Amino acid sequence: MIDWCSDYPRIPALTMDGFKRYKRGCPPGHFLTAVIENDLLGAVGHADDDNARALIQIVLYVHNRLEAPHGYKGCVKEHCERKRG
Numbered sequence: 001m002i003d004w005c006s007d008y009p010r011i012p013a014l015t016m017d018g019f020k021r022y023k024r025g026c027p028p029g030h031f032l033t034a035v036i037e038n039d040l041l042g043a044v045g046h047a048d049d050d051n052a053r054a055l056i057q058i059v060l061y062v063h064n065r066l067e068a069p070h071g072y073k074g075c076v077k078e079h080c081e082r083k084r085g
Contacts, residue, residue, distance in 0.1 A: 025082075
């Protein structure tokens with residue numbers, strides 16, 4: 001099991017909760033959608049202060065550890081629709 005607190009200590013707990021919900025098929029908010037879909041401008045534009053400070057670790061988490069589709073526009077909608085059946 002991944003200990004995100006020690007591997008990615010700057011990522012806010014609410015952001016990690018958003019990733020967990022996304023993996024189950026719950027659409028994330030604008031910030032996480034932008035991050036997951038590899039939209040840097042959108043991510044920076046929607047980040048609150050805590051997520052802005054943690055953005056590098058958040059991106060590394062997505063790239064290295066997120067066990068759900070990521071990296072292209074539309075992947076969030078596709079994944080959530082597929083999970084809902």
